[in-house]
Amino acid sequence: MQYETVIGLEVHTELSTKSKIFCSCTTQFGGEANTHVCPVCAGLPGALPVLNAEVVERAVRAGLATHCTITRDNKFDRKNYFYPDLPKAYQISQLYFPICTDGYVELASGKRVRLREIHMEEDAGKLTHDPYADASLADYNRCGVPLLEIVTQPDISCAEEAVETVEKLRAILQYTNVSDGKMQEGSLRADVNLSVRPKGSQTLGTRTEMKNINSLRAIARAIEAEAERQIDLIESGGAVTQETRRWDDDAGESYAMRSKEDAQDYKYYPDPDLPPIHISEADIERIAESMPELPEAKKQRYMTELGLPAYDTNLLTSDLALVRLFEATAKAVSDPPSPADYKEASNWILGEVLRLASETATLPENFAFSPHSLAKLIRLVKSNTINRNTAKKVFKEVFAADTDPEAYVKEHNLAMTTDADAIRAAVEAVLAANEKSVKEYKSGKAQALQYLIGQSMKALKGKAPAPEVKALLEALLR
Amino acid sequence: MNITELTALELAQQLHTKRLSIAQVLDAYYAAIAEKNEELQAYISVCGKELTYARAAEIQARLDVGEIRSPLAGVPIAVKDVICTAGIPTTCGSRTLEHFLPPYNATIVERILAADMILLGKTNCDEFAMGSTTETSYFGITKNPRDTSRVPGGSSGGSAAAVAGNLAPIALGTDTGGSIRQPAAYCGIAGLKPTYGAVSRYGLIAYASSLDQAGPMGKNAADCAALFGIICGPDERDSTSAKGYRYEPPLQGAMPLRGTRIGIPQEFLSEALQPEIKQTIDSLTQKLQAEGAAIVSVSLPQLAYAVPTYYIMACAECCSNLSRYDGIKYGHSADAESLRETYIRSRSEGFGLECKRRVMLGNFVLSSGYFDAYYMKALKVRRLIQNAYLKAFESCDVILGPVAPTTAPRIGESLDDPLAMYLSDIYTVTVNLAGLPGLSLPIGKDSNGLPIGLQLIGKPYEDAFLLALGEALPSC
Numbered sequence: 001m002q003y004e005t006v007i008g009l010e011v012h013t014e015l016s017t018k019s020k021i022f023c024s025c026t027t028q029f030g031g032e033a034n035t036h037v038c039p040v041c042a043g044l045p046g047a048l049p050v051l052n053a054e055v056v057e058r059a060v061r062a063g064l065a066t067h068c069t070i071t072r073d074n075k076f077d078r079k080n081y082f083y084p085d086l087p088k089a090y091q092i093s094q095l096y097f098p099i100c101t102d103g104y105v106e107l108a109s110g111k112r113v114r115l116r117e118i119h120m121e122e123d124a125g126k127l128t129h130d131p132y133a134d135a136s137l138a139d140y141n142r143c144g145v146p147l148l149e150i151v152t153q154p155d156i157s158c159a160e161e162a163v164e165t166v167e168k169l170r171a172i173l174q175y176t177n178v179s180d181g182k183m184q185e186g187s188l189r190a191d192v193n194l195s196v197r198p199k200g201s202q203t204l205g206t207r208t209e210m211k212n213i214n215s216l217r218a219i220a221r222a223i224e225a226e227a228e229r230q231i232d233l234i235e236s237g238g239a240v241t242q243e244t245r246r247w248d249d250d251a252g253e254s255y256a257m258r259s260k261e262d263a264q265d266y267k268y269y270p271d272p273d274l275p276p277i278h279i280s281e282a283d284i285e286r287i288a289e290s291m292p293e294l295p296e297a298k299k300q301r302y303m304t305e306l307g308l309p310a311y312d313t314n315l316l317t318s319d320l321a322l323v324r325l326f327e328a329t330a331k332a333v334s335d336p337p338s339p340a341d342y343k344e345a346s347n348w349i350l351g352e353v354l355r356l357a358s359e360t361a362t363l364p365e366n367f368a369f370s371p372h373s374l375a376k377l378i379r380l381v382k383s384n385t386i387n388r389n390t391a392k393k394v395f396k397e398v399f400a401a402d403t404d405p406e407a408y409v410k411e412h413n414l415a416m417t418t419d420a421d422a423i424r425a426a427v428e429a430v431l432a433a434n435e436k437s438v439k440e441y442k443s444g445k446a447q448a449l450q451y452l453i454g455q456s457m458k459a460l461k462g463k464a465p466a467p468e469v470k471a472l473l474e475a476l477l478r
Numbered sequence: 479m480n481i482t483e484l485t486a487l488e489l490a491q492q493l494h495t496k497r498l499s500i501a502q503v504l505d506a507y508y509a510a511i512a513e514k515n516e517e518l519q520a521y522i523s524v525c526g527k528e529l530t531y532a533r534a535a536e537i538q539a540r541l542d543v544g545e546i547r548s549p550l551a552g553v554p555i556a557v558k559d560v561i562c563t564a565g566i567p568t569t570c571g572s573r574t575l576e577h578f579l580p581p582y583n584a585t586i587v588e589r590i591l592a593a594d595m596i597l598l599g600k601t602n603c604d605e606f607a608m609g610s611t612t613e614t615s616y617f618g619i620t621k622n623p624r625d626t627s628r629v630p631g632g633s634s635g636g637s638a639a640a641v642a643g644n645l646a647p648i649a650l651g652t653d654t655g656g657s658i659r660q661p662a663a664y665c666g667i668a669g670l671k672p673t674y675g676a677v678s679r680y681g682l683i684a685y686a687s688s689l690d691q692a693g694p695m696g697k698n699a700a701d702c703a704a705l706f707g708i709i710c711g712p713d714e715r716d717s718t719s720a721k722g723y724r725y726e727p728p729l730q731g732a733m734p735l736r737g738t739r740i741g742i743p744q745e746f747l748s749e750a751l752q753p754e755i756k757q758t759i760d761s762l763t764q765k766l767q768a769e770g771a772a773i774v775s776v777s778l779p780q781l782a783y784a785v786p787t788y789y790i791m792a793c794a795e796c797c798s799n800l801s802r803y804d805g806i807k808y809g810h811s812a813d814a815e816s817l818r819e820t821y822i823r824s825r826s827e828g829f830g831l832e833c834k835r836r837v838m839l840g841n842f843v844l845s846s847g848y849f850d851a852y853y854m855k856a857l858k859v860r861r862l863i864q865n866a867y868l869k870a871f872e873s874c875d876v877i878l879g880p881v882a883p884t885t886a887p888r889i890g891e892s893l894d895d896p897l898a899m900y901l902s903d904i905y906t907v908t909v910n911l912a913g914l915p916g917l918s919l920p921i922g923k924d925s926n927g928l929p930i931g932l933q934l935i936g937k938p939y940e941d942a943f944l945l946a947l948g949e950a951l952p953s954c
Binding site: 039042043044045046047048049050051078080082084087088089090136265267268269272273274275 | 561562568570575580581679680681682683684686687688714715716717718794797798801802806807808817845849853
């Protein structure tokens with residue numbers, strides 16, 4: 001039988017606000033355990049939460065960027081459960097009136113993945129097990145870091161679509177400065193709800209939920225493995241149990257954590273410590289006006305205004321760090337940049353930059369070099385000071401340590417010679433030494449010219465402009 | 479002159495006119511505490527003399543040069559032990575927090591310290607403010623100074639007993655369903671439950687967050703007004719504190735009684751009320767009429783649902799507020815093999831019966847399948863009660879009634895029948911549910927010589943008017 005997979009995602013993203021959602025402690029990642037805490041986020045008796053208005057602002061931005069309806073009268077609810085990472089024994093979240101509802105993100109295919117809601121909540125602390133002391137240690141630094149939970153409808157039908165949905169959301173969150181989207185620091189993590197059903201069926205199968213998957217690759221792997229597991233189960237006469245599972249990416253398997261019967265009763269109720277927050281029409285208008293260009297609009301503009309191909313724009317706009325690098329580089333080449341400058345910047349970024357990034361496993365937001373250095377390099381090529389091959393070698397240095405390309409070229413004497421006599425002398429010497437090739441060329445073998453160009457460039461140590469050498473050779477051979 | 483019999487304002491006047499020194503005042507109170515606290519058990523902990531006298535010396539130096547930071551500068555104060563005091567044990571009357579030292583002061587504690595008042599000690603209360611008798615405290619039963627065989631009321635029974643027993647000139651209490659007003663009535667003192675939001679809750683260890691409010695307890699309304707003026711006002715650390723609230727007492731010499739319309743809900747004067755209390759209220763209303771006030775009959779038809787509504791709301795909130803006490807980070811921790819066992823034993827040992835009962839009730843009314851029938855319904859009835867008060871206030875300026883159905887019961891009489899104990903909250907809980915200010919004042923005594931209290935209920939944020947009215951009330 002043919003099966004189809006039905007997937008819904010819950011994407012949790014940490015907001016990039018300076019301070020926590022209900023107190024003024026820093027949200028900075030890391031730090032010595034329990035140093036970013038105060039009576040409020042540590043849940044000490046008597047302490048009270050005060051909402052950080054910036055969180056509401058960013059949630060509205062995320063909602064507007066995903067075509068959501070913004071809830072005017074917002075409330076917070078308490079989600080009650082015992083867990084050592086939750087010092088109040090309840091999480092302040094939104095159940096009854098989430099801040100954004102009924103939006104969507106559009107995939108490259110044109111398919112829309114509908115968003116059921118986006119709600120605000122606080123993050124919990126982090127537990128680590130110390131095997132030597134046989135003790136679990138709680139670090140509350142992350143307690144109270146603001147989170148948005150973005151819940152999709154079950155509109156996703158394969159791992160690729162799930163990954164694309166997360167990528168699109170991630171780009172939107174980055175563009176709107178809602179979140180830094182750093183998955184490796186846990187700023188973005190996803191729960192995957194998945195069920196399978198016979199192809200064409202309209203009823204949903206029993207679903208499982210896999211929690212806290214924190215890389216795109218793991219999301220794809222988890223989906224593929226879980227769909228296969230469910231199909232195998234059904235094929236062998238079994239039935240899927242509604243349960244929460246933990247995806248172990250190292251093992252490439254998921255494990256049952258708890259079944260529906262053991263599901264927690266969170267006893268949600270309105271948090272009496274936080275009065276309702278009203279968002280006015282004027283607030284929404286103000287935020288809408290301050291919205292930056294979103295990925296989709298930017299992509300369109302790159303194609304129509306800058307004349308970049310669709311493939312290039314897709315890659316460039318998928319990551320805000322690349323967008324920033326691209327725009328700043330082009331602008332530093334010349335201001336305003338010409339279409340050729342844009343194309344050149346794009347070629348460099350999609351070529352050498354991403355190649356080295358992948359070789360060294362460096363994320364775009366962690367690049368060591370500045371757009372100015374890359375632009376200098378592009379200018380050196382543009383002005384024929386160095387040729388492309390030399391430039392690629394120089395860029396390795398730029399990429400590794402933001403080396404100044406101009407200084408480097410000077411120091412290593414890589415600039416092309418502009419001395420016409422020296423070039424002529426070198427070319428003449430090559431012609432004299434390669435009579436055979438000269439003969440071949442004159443008898444109509446055009447490739448012989450390439451060999452002669454190569455020999456001349458070699459003699460000139462690559463420091464002459466190739467077109468000039470070619471022209472000179474052609475003139476002398478005529 | 480017996481120093482400990484003076485009201486807080488009389489004491490302040492003596493201090494500010496340099497007829498008494500703060501040291502003399504502290505001597506008198508420490509002596510009174512040494513003599514009577516063992517019997518009354520008004521205080522759980524008394525502040526060490528060394529630090530207290532050192533602070534007194536600083537304040538004395540300011541008074542000596544005429545720097546008087548508040549109307550109660552130099553006056554000692556007792557604080558209910560559910561209010562956080564930095565570095566001073568704050569137990570909530572519970573074994574759970576027996577050794578808890580808060581790292582910070584509640585906003586209202588910061589305010590009394592900024593007003594140059596002197597913290598004398600922390601007063602006993604029902605465990606986590608749950609109770610009407612101060613018998614559920616882990617640290618012993620507080621006695622009523624008017625008759626030590628009787629309870630002082632609760633949950634702010636320690637604060638009431640301290641003021642009534644002359645162990646403190648004035649005190650802070652908290653009121654979730656009557657916990658300032660009822661012990662004030664039982665002990666024959668005055669106490670204000672302010673409008674919800676008029677006083678910051680930051681640092682007040684929560685029982686039921688939407689109902690809790692701290693307030694002053696003193697020998698009379700004027701003392702309460704002076705302390706209320708110090709502690710009230712917005713606090714950016716409490717989102718539920720009223721942003722624009724300012725205490726503005728009526729002008730001196732104003733006659734708040736003349737022309738005031740006083741509403742009396744007929745439901746308040748039912749047969750359940752002790753006849754002597756009804757008689758005392760009747761005779762007071764006659765005097766008020768004679769002084770120019772108009773008596774209006776009003777109705778609060780939802781009164782019958784007030785107690786169940788209150789206990790559903792309060793228990794729902796307290797069960798989540800008390801969940802954090804797991805024995806791991808602070809508070810009583812049982813030694814157990816597993817984490818789960820540590821939680822279970824720490825909480826089983828840490829909480830007393832009444833707390834457990836309310837946590838269980840709260841978990842029940844919030845659990846899935848019951849939430850709509852209990853919590854949501856209570857929320858709706860709460861709104862009806864609020865609306866009924868607003869409607870009543872269309873025809874009157876203030877509502878008058880009893881505080882409790884009886885005068886102080888004997889120790890041990892109440893705990894065996896929690897339902898009867900809960901029902902005795904009938905006159906006070908609606909005020910918390912509606913977020914209104916309520917003032918309890920002593921207006922007489924029953925045939926056993928036990929104090930009878932009167933309750934004045936005001937419109938939202940009319941605390942100052944209520945206090946002025948209380949000061950102008952004729953004696954019975």
